[in-house]
């Protein structure tokens with residue numbers, strides 16, 4: 596900026612001096628010098644105005660840049676975005692750009708297994724099935740949110756936007772695509788949690804956080820299920836990750852628009868097959884374990900299945916669902932302790 600201004604001034608001076616020299620022989624008239632000086636004062640006035648405008652603009656820019664938002668309002672007649680912190684104050688992670696993934700959450704310090712990472716209320720929730728148009732439904736839900744909440748919502752990523760529409764014009768469809776990409780189960784409903792929504796996906800042993808929704812509080816909790824080192828990405832899972840690799844990948848591609856390259860999906864073929872068979876065995880064991888409730892299997896077998904699922908989980912590095920598994924095992928044990936089922940299950944524990 597400064598060198599350019601100096602060059603303009605030099606050109607102007609040079610041009611004026613040349614003109615004066617050329618015209619001096621025409622001499623005698625008293626008019627010419629007066630005209631010239633008038634032209635010169637015009638030039639001076641223009642230059643001064645220019646300099647003043649530049650100075651004023653710089654001043655206004657500085658005022659805006661240094662936080663005095665009013666200048667921005669005056670200059671571009673646009674309000675600054677409403678404040679919505681993407682990450683809670685004091686959080687153990689930061690939201691950053693991650694190549695090939697959009698944004699994601701990176702640990703800013705070591706996080707212990709079991710540590711609470713985030714609690715969050717939904718912007719809104721919707722029932723899993725509705726009678727009216729889903730696009731209209733989301734529009735109505737959004738209308739009930741505050742301006743900062745809408746700002747947070749429209750800042751989220753989206754995939755699968757209809758090809759025949761323009762996201763800048765079809766805002767209602769944009770909102771629906773954002774909802775589809777980011778909404779998660781919230782008890783009996785489905786909700787949008789803008790902070791949680793920044794977590795990317797990992798399969799079986801690849802994810803290190805789990806979320807649970809406490810319906811009575813209307814709050815989502817995210818816990819670490821593994822120790823997470825500073826600099827590591829916080830990952831959750833978007834699908835039933837006990838499915839084989841090709842099924843997981845095709846679901847993720849269709850629903851979330853990415854080809855999964857997580858640590859599990861990137862395993863060499865033989866290791867991937869071994870992982871898939873562990874995961875299938877876990878799924879089959881879970882399904883059989885569920886039969887205890889109708890008496891198809893006895894307590895001993897139920898507890899054996901719990902042990903087997905646990906062991907497979909250790910081998911796979913899959914630590915999710917263990918709280919549920921342990922709680923279910925206690926139910927089985929309790930069920931047999933009152934004599935209504937065979938007591939031998941208690942010993943098996």
Ligand SMILES: C[S@@+](CC[C@H](N)C(=O)[O-])C[C@H]1O[C@@H](n2cnc3c(N)ncnc32)[C@H](O)[C@@H]1O
Pocket residue numbers: 695696697698699751752753754776777792793794795796797850851852853854855856857
């Ligand atoms: C709920 S958002 C997660 C946060 C998102 N990355 C962002 O920028 O806000 C889901 C989207 O993130 C991207 N994503 C999530 N996990 C990914 C992964 N493992 N690899 C590549 N992209 C991923 C996909 O575009 C997906 O549709």
